Amino acid sequence: MDASTGAGGPLNLHVSEDGLYAAHVSGKGLIVHSNAASEHKEVQIARIKETGLKFLKYSRPQTAPGALNNEDLSRRRLLSANDTRISVWQLNPLEIFAEIESVEPGALAVEFGADESEVLVFHSWNTKLSIYSLETGRCSVIKSPKLAHHLGFGYRPKTKQLAILLKPETSDLLTVHEPRSYDLLNRTVLPTIDAQGLKWSPDGKWIAVWDIASAGTKVVIFTADGQLFRTYSGPSGVDDSFDLGVKQIEWSPANPQIGVSETLAVGKVNGNIDLLRARTFSSATTLSHIFPADQQAPTIWRERYVNADGDAEYAEASSSSALSMSPESAGSPRGVLAMAFSPDGLLLATVDTMRQNVVWIWSLEGTPKLASALVHEQHVRQIVWHPSTPQLLINTITNTLPAIRWWSSQDHPVIARVPVERSESGKYDVRWEGSDADSAFWFGSTEEYVIGYLSAGDCGVEFELLNSY
Incomplete structure (x- = not known):
């Protein structure tokens, strides 16, 4: 969600790495949303000079999730760039902080550097990396990245x-x-x-x-x-x-x-x-990545549909049953597709290319062992740990009902529908809103994003909508 788009492509909602900001461009307007998980969400609008934007990037937070304060937030910036010009925006309040003009066309990437006071430009054909200091105006060059x-x-x-x-x-x-x-x-x-x-x-x-x-x-x-x-x-x-x-x-x-x-x-x-x-x-x-033969080993959960509308839930299954329900991907090159450590480093979630519908969760306390596995009907697109607590969001590629999958070592894993329009591509994105220990998260596609959290209701665990975009 915080990626650049190709030349001429529409810039959709871009969510910052920590989920605290969301921005998009509408005509000549740059629109930035903050405090998204609150009833008092803030919207700021500014006019942009660039046409044909290719990059929209946030500076990275300099403190750990949950430790942010007003000084940290006041330093956050956003850059917008086309082929020849870069604008750096202060986010609180939204206004131009610096401009870099006459950039060589054809940049492969534009990023913030060590902090919000530096901008990196990777030039075409990887000829050089230019590093612009917004404090001194100096430009350093490293050749042949x-x-x-x-x-x-x-x-x-x-x-x-x-x-x-x-x-x-x-x-x-x-x-x-x-x-x-x-x-x-x-x-x-x-x-x-x-x-x-x-x-x-x-x-x-x-x-x-x-x-x-x-x-x-x-x-x-x-x-x-x-x-x-x-x-x-x-x-x-x-x-x-x-x-x-x-x-x-x-x-x-x-x-x-x-x-x-x-x-x-x-x-x-x-x-x-x-x-x-x-x-x-x-x-x-x-x-x-082979299911253990020991039936008493880990807890295996298998996704199953519960009605004709496409609603699903996790049901406990034996490893042999799970294995039979997860055929190897034909023609896929072997390899580890994804690895992600929990914030305390005690759990590791992985996805293997041969069975892209399975999330493996390993316990690394003492002797490493498989703690659980979750078997899905579709390929897994993302596995995202909460920044400070051992909760895992699982996002699969599905063009049926938009839904989020959630796992914790303390509770039964759940699948909850999310109130966004169905995307034909089936490719949704998820991201935690990581300002503190709350469990709000973003979910969306190129057409629509929502932010909310999971809560236990009369009909089981449901997605509670906070805001939509």
């Missing part, structure tokens, strides 16, 4: 050093830059064939880079200043002759007691997930 999206660069948590993948010639490079000045701290030629991305650990201690799957399992770990620390090539004692490589990686959140990210999950093309200890970066265990 490899990827013009979030997997190609990242800012260190708290201290904001930039790590970025470059491809100036034949070899991949990792460079680390000082905050603000972007002076070079370190430059390393990577031992990769074709690096696919990098991710900082949430505690800011490590940078992980993973190689293309055809290279086999290869995850390269660097210290925060760009020094090579370890290369992970798969579990020891395992025949690697059939190693199909890495699909994606994900760090666990920093443990709040000790401030350390303890686990790196490596999602493989063979559908397995290697869990690495963040001290040694050796494999602690491997998770496999």
